[in-house]
Amino acid sequence: MSVDLLNFIETVLNGLMSGVMYSLVALGFVLIFKASGVFNFAQGVFALFAALTLVGYQTGQVPFAHLINELFGTNYHHWYASMPNFLAIILTMITMIALAWIIERLVLKHLVNQDPIILFMATIGLAFVLEGVGDLMWGSNVKVLDVGIPSGGSEWLEQATIGLAAEGSDYYGMYIDVLNVWATVIAVILVISLAIFSQYTKTGRALRAVADDHQAALSVGISLRSIWVLVWAISGFIAMVAGIMWGAESGVQFSLSLIALKALPVLILGGFTSIPGAIIGGLLIGVGEKLAEIYIGGYFETGALENWFAYVMALVFLLFRPQGLFGDKIIERV
Amino acid sequence: MIYKETGQYKSSYKSDHAIFPLIQDKIAFSTLMLIAFLVIPFVIDSYWEKAILVPFLIFSLAAIGLNILTGYCGQVSLGTGGFMAVGAFSTYKIMTSFPDLNIMIIVLISGLITAAVGILFGLPSLRIKGFYLAVATLASQFFLVWLFNKVPWFYNYSDTGQITVSERVMFGVPVTGATAPPYATYLFCLVLVVALGFAAKNLIRSKTGRSWMAIRDMDIAAEIIGVPPLKTKLTAFAISSFYIGVAGALYFAVFLGAIEVTESFDIMTISFPVLFMIIIGGLGSMLGSFLGAAFIVTLPIGLKFIMVDMVGLSAVTAKHFEISIWGLLMIVFLIVEPHGLARLWSIAKEKLRRWPFPY
Numbered sequence: 150m151s152v153d154l155l156n157f158i159e160t161v162l163n164g165l166m167s168g169v170m171y172s173l174v175a176l177g178f179v180l181i182f183k184a185s186g187v188f189n190f191a192q193g194v195f196a197l198f199a200a201l202t203l204v205g206y207q208t209g210q211v212p213f214a215h216l217i218n219e220l221f222g223t224n225y226h227h228w229y230a231s232m233p234n235f236l237a238i239i240l241t242m243i244t245m246i247a248l249a250w251i252i253e254r255l256v257l258k259h260l261v262n263q264d265p266i267i268l269f270m271a272t273i274g275l276a277f278v279l280e281g282v283g284d285l286m287w288g289s290n291v292k293v294l295d296v297g298i299p300s301g302g303s304e305w306l307e308q309a310t311i312g313l314a315a316e317g318s319d320y321y322g323m324y325i326d327v328l329n330v331w332a333t334v335i336a337v338i339l340v341i342s343l344a345i346f347s348q349y350t351k352t353g354r355a356l357r358a359v360a361d362d363h364q365a366a367l368s369v370g371i372s373l374r375s376i377w378v379l380v381w382a383i384s385g386f387i388a389m390v391a392g393i394m395w396g397a398e399s400g401v402q403f404s405l406s407l408i409a410l411k412a413l414p415v416l417i418l419g420g421f422t423s424i425p426g427a428i429i430g431g432l433l434i435g436v437g438e439k440l441a442e443i444y445i446g447g448y449f450e451t452g453a454l455e456n457w458f459a460y461v462m463a464l465v466f467l468l469f470r471p472q473g474l475f476g477d478k479i480i481e482r483v
Numbered sequence: 484m485i486y487k488e489t490g491q492y493k494s495s496y497k498s499d500h501a502i503f504p505l506i507q508d509k510i511a512f513s514t515l516m517l518i519a520f521l522v523i524p525f526v527i528d529s530y531w532e533k534a535i536l537v538p539f540l541i542f543s544l545a546a547i548g549l550n551i552l553t554g555y556c557g558q559v560s561l562g563t564g565g566f567m568a569v570g571a572f573s574t575y576k577i578m579t580s581f582p583d584l585n586i587m588i589i590v591l592i593s594g595l596i597t598a599a600v601g602i603l604f605g606l607p608s609l610r611i612k613g614f615y616l617a618v619a620t621l622a623s624q625f626f627l628v629w630l631f632n633k634v635p636w637f638y639n640y641s642d643t644g645q646i647t648v649s650e651r652v653m654f655g656v657p658v659t660g661a662t663a664p665p666y667a668t669y670l671f672c673l674v675l676v677v678a679l680g681f682a683a684k685n686l687i688r689s690k691t692g693r694s695w696m697a698i699r700d701m702d703i704a705a706e707i708i709g710v711p712p713l714k715t716k717l718t719a720f721a722i723s724s725f726y727i728g729v730a731g732a733l734y735f736a737v738f739l740g741a742i743e744v745t746e747s748f749d750i751m752t753i754s755f756p757v758l759f760m761i762i763i764g765g766l767g768s769m770l771g772s773f774l775g776a777a778f779i780v781t782l783p784i785g786l787k788f789i790m791v792d793m794v795g796l797s798a799v800t801a802k803h804f805e806i807s808i809w810g811l812l813m814i815v816f817l818i819v820e821p822h823g824l825a826r827l828w829s830i831a832k833e834k835l836r837r838w839p840f841p842y
Contacts, residue, residue, distance in 0.1 A: 188614045216800055259818040266559060267817055269614065270762055273755065274813030281807025289799065410625075410750075413618045421614065457629050460622030464607055467619065471611050 158326065160439050166329035168435020173391040174412035175419065175427035176340070177384040182421045183360040184380040185257070188269045191276035192257035193409020195245075195385055198283045200392030200401045202244050204294050205287045206237040212286045238389075245385030253378045280370045280406060332394045339390060340428065343383075356380065384414065414463035422474035430474060436457045484496060486835035489492075502684060519673060532665035533738075539780045540672040541733045545753075546760040546772035548726030549681050553758075554767035555687060556719035557699030558608050562620040564753035565627035566724050568744055569597040570731025572637050576645040578736070579639060586651035586658055590675070590732045597728020598721040600627075605720025609713060612702070624750055631744040647741040659736045668737045675733065683767050686722065695719050759809065763816050765825030774824040782809070792794040 174192060181189045189195075205212065209229035232240075256275060260268055347353035358366040359376045367373055395405055411430075420432025441458045456465075486507055493499045501840045503509045527536065545563060552558050573593035577584065604623040608616050631637050638646050650660030657663045658671045686692050697705035706712050735742050746752070756779055766773020783805055790801040820826055 216796070220794070220796070237735070256814055256818070263817075263821065265613065267821055269559075269617070270761065271814050272818045273758070274810040274817065277755075277810025278807050278812070279810075281803045281805070281810065284803040285800065289803065410621065413621060417615050417618050457622060457625035458618070460625055464622050466618050467607065467611050467615060471615065 156443075157284065160435055160443055161340050162325060163251070163329070164436035164439035165432055166325070166333055166435070167439065168432035169329070169333045170391070170394060170408075170431075170432075171415045172428045172431025173325055173332075173336050173339075173387060173394065173435055174408050175415040175431055176343075177387040178385070178412060179381055179419075179421065179424055179427045183269050183424075184356060185377050186265060186268070187257070187272060188265065188421070189275075189384065190269060190272040190409065191279060192384065192388060193406040193412070194276040194279045194283070195388035196392035196395065196408060197401070197403070197406040198248075198279050198392075199385065199389035200396035201283045201287045201292070201406060203241045203389070203393065204292045204396070204401050206240050207232055207234065207294075210287055216221050217283055238393075241389055242386060245389055246382040249385050250378050252381055253374060257377060259372070276406070276409075280403070284403075291400045291402040292384055292396075294393065297464055326398075327393070328398055335390060335394070338355055339387065340424075343424075352379065402428035403447055411459065413458035417463045418466055418474060420472055420475045426475035434462065437462050486832055488836075500688075502681075502688075502723065513601060514753065516677070519677075520670075524670055527665045529665050532669055534784060536669055537672055537738050538776055540669075540676045541730050542757065542760060542776040542780055543773050544676055544679060544733070545727050545730035545757050546764065546776045547680065547769065548723045549557050549757050550761045550764075550767065550769070550772045551683065551687075551695070551726065552719050552723035554765075554771075555692060555699060556716065557702075557722075558605075558716065558719065559613070559617040560620040560723075561617055561754050561758065562627075563727055563757045564606065564621035564748040564750055565624040566597050566601060566727040567731030567734060567753055568631050568748040569724075569740060570594065570626055570728030570749070571726070571735035572631050572646065572744075573597065574732040574736050575639075575648070576637065577705055578649060578651070582649075586653060586671075586736065587675075589651075590729055592737065593732040594725040594729040594826055597680075597731065598725040599748040601720045601724020601728075602717050603665055605717050605724075608716050623748075624754060628744055628748055643743070645741055645743050646735070648736045651736075659740070661740065663737075672733055672737060675729065680727065680769070680773075683722075683726065687769070691715075691718060699767075701791060710817065759813060761823075762813060763823055765823030768823070769827035770828060771823050771825035774828070778824065782812075 174196065177192045177195065178189060181187055181192075204210075209232060211217070252275065256271060257268075260271055347357055355366070355371045356376055356379065356393070358369070358371055359380075360375060363373065364374075391408070392401075392405065395408055399405075415427060415430040415434050418433060419426025438458050441462075486505075491504075491506060493504065498504070503512055505596045523536070545567060548566075549560060549563055552560050570593045573596040574589055577589045577592055578586075581589075599622075604620065607619045611619060632644065635644075638644055648659045650657050650662060652658070653667070655673065656667045658667045667794050687695075694705070694710045695709070695718075697710045698712060698715050698719075703713060705715075731748075734747075739747065742748075760775030761772060762775070763778055764773070765771025786805050786808060787798075787801055790796045790804055791798060796804070816823060
């Protein structure tokens with residue numbers, strides 16, 4: 150095989166893997182949008198908040214330590230030195246569920262029957278609140294998140310592919326981050342278990358019923374509010390997984406919440422209402438971005454197309470299919 | 484009793500169409516204008532200019548612009564920062580290419596350039612609506628900021644990537660650059676805001692404005708009764724971008740003086756705050772744009788005063804508090820009063836009308 154072809158394959162593989170990361174975030178958006186019609190802008194901040202909380206529990210930070218110290222002149226920092234990953238993840242999950250419940254109680258309940266755009270703006274507000282509270286609780290310094298997922302380049306793959314190139318060419322093998330492979334595996338497990346959950350359990354079926362038709366679901370005795378709490382909790386859980394993955398890759402910091410902005414083009418590409426759309430959209434954007442960076446980015450000298458390429462790709466796509474790849478057909482009535 | 488309209492008859496079409504039909508409104512507005520033009524320029528100092536008045540005026544313009552698009556025409560836009568950057572960089576390019584051009588003309592031309600860019604990025608709005616459009620406008624934000632950051636032509640190949648304003652004079656007084664006196668920058672912004680504010684108010688009351696509102700309320704129905712969606716949406720994008728572009732030009736030339744595009748026109752520093760302004764002020768209200776801008780500009784100052792000076796928190800912690808309080812206020816406003824401060828004002832007027840009687 151020629152080096153060019155091998156490079157192309159490597160790019161596509163890496164693109165697919167980063168696409169999985171986007172899909173993870175987009176999945177949280179889609180779940181909430183399907184079940185409650187809310188376009189949850191706070192999804193990225195959810196991921197940040199979950200990652201912050203996880204690190205906080207792991208390292209035994211005292212919540213609001215900075216605030217307390219500044220107000221009362223005390224010097225609290227840590228409760229304990231460390232906590233097992235397993236326990237910390239469970240505690241974070243409980244926190245995210247509690248958060249979902251609080252959001253339903255304090256925000257969503259009061260905004261029933263409002264315009265979707267009002268709800269959207271409320272979630273922007275929510276994003277700001279969570280970001281501020283997250284920083285207040287755990288401090289805004291960049292944190293290292295380590296839950297025992299290996300990272301770094303895969304030497305095995307490098308060795309395996311080095312022989313594929315033609316004799317005498319300068320080829321050093323493919324580079325793939327092990328962390329991304331793990332992320333892919335976890336994402337696949339997550340999606341499969343979500344599918345099983347929504348197909349075969351009673352709660353899962355109730356969830357799908359609500360997604361299809363709020364009123365019909367209410368009339369057969371499904372509690373909308375508990376379903377909403379559930380959906381937000383599941384999104385919180387997905388956000389946690391995404392937060393762990395992204396956090397392990399680049400450290401837990403504010404920029405983590407911007408992955409939501411990265412996931413938005415995925416959403417418009419795949420359609421707001423489709424779970425397969427979120428996954429395939431994510432993969433497409435991931436591959437498209439990496440290919441553009443390498444094959445088009447060269448013409449610009451300056452590079453860094455990544456910031457906007459996905460948006461333009463999604464935009465061009467929207468001009469031909471306004472409802473996205475798998476979105477429900479938009480029917481408008483006067 | 485204070486605010487009663489009894490006895491104020493309209494005897495001509497002209498008085499019926501007045502912007503301020505009531506004598507009380509007229510008096511209040513004239514007093515405000517007199518204070519703004521004749522009192523403040525004499526008492527303004529550098530702190531009031533830099534911290535409150537000039538940012539307030541500039542963000543009012545941006546808020547009017549976004550309100551035209553989002554509040555009146557119903558097209559949610561998250562790309563305000565990108566369009567303000569277009570205004571700022573056109574100002575810079577024109578300024579450096581034509582050293583003799585009057586600054587007022589430069590600012591207005593920058594507005595026109597931004598309007599053209601706005602039309603370009605408004606094109607998707609013909610096909611896509613609602614959330615999809617909101618996300619699509621983010622494309623303009625990211626693309627434009629990237630463009631100004633990465634293409635050296637825009638910042639004249641300077642090493643830092645910064646653009647810096649040079650001194651420009653109006654009536655013998657510098658209005659831009661470091662030596663500009665506070666009253667000059669203030670008056671320069673004020674004149675633009677008052678003129679453009681009146682223009683916007685009248686535009687909204689005209690056929691154009693009514694067709695925007697028709698599109699906002701139900702686009703298909705509007706199309707059926709003969710409102711052309713293409714023309715209406717694109718004029719909304721163009722005019723809104725014009726205002727935002729002028730605001731961006733002033734933000735760069737008069738207010739900051741030197742900017743770095745990724746910091747100054749970030750989505751978090753411009754796009755969302757301006758969106759907050761029109762939500763908190765009131766979607767689809769001119770008064771709301773001003774109230775919202777005043778609120779958002781003064782809120783950080785007030786919060787900083789309370790938390791840093793009175794309670795004694797560090798600036799970083801106070802900043803985090805500020806972010807949470809912003810979000811909280813937004814949610815509270817959306818729950819309690821989705822129509823914003825402007826609605827509160829009209830409720831107050833209603834109360835004043837029958838005060839001190841309960842009914």
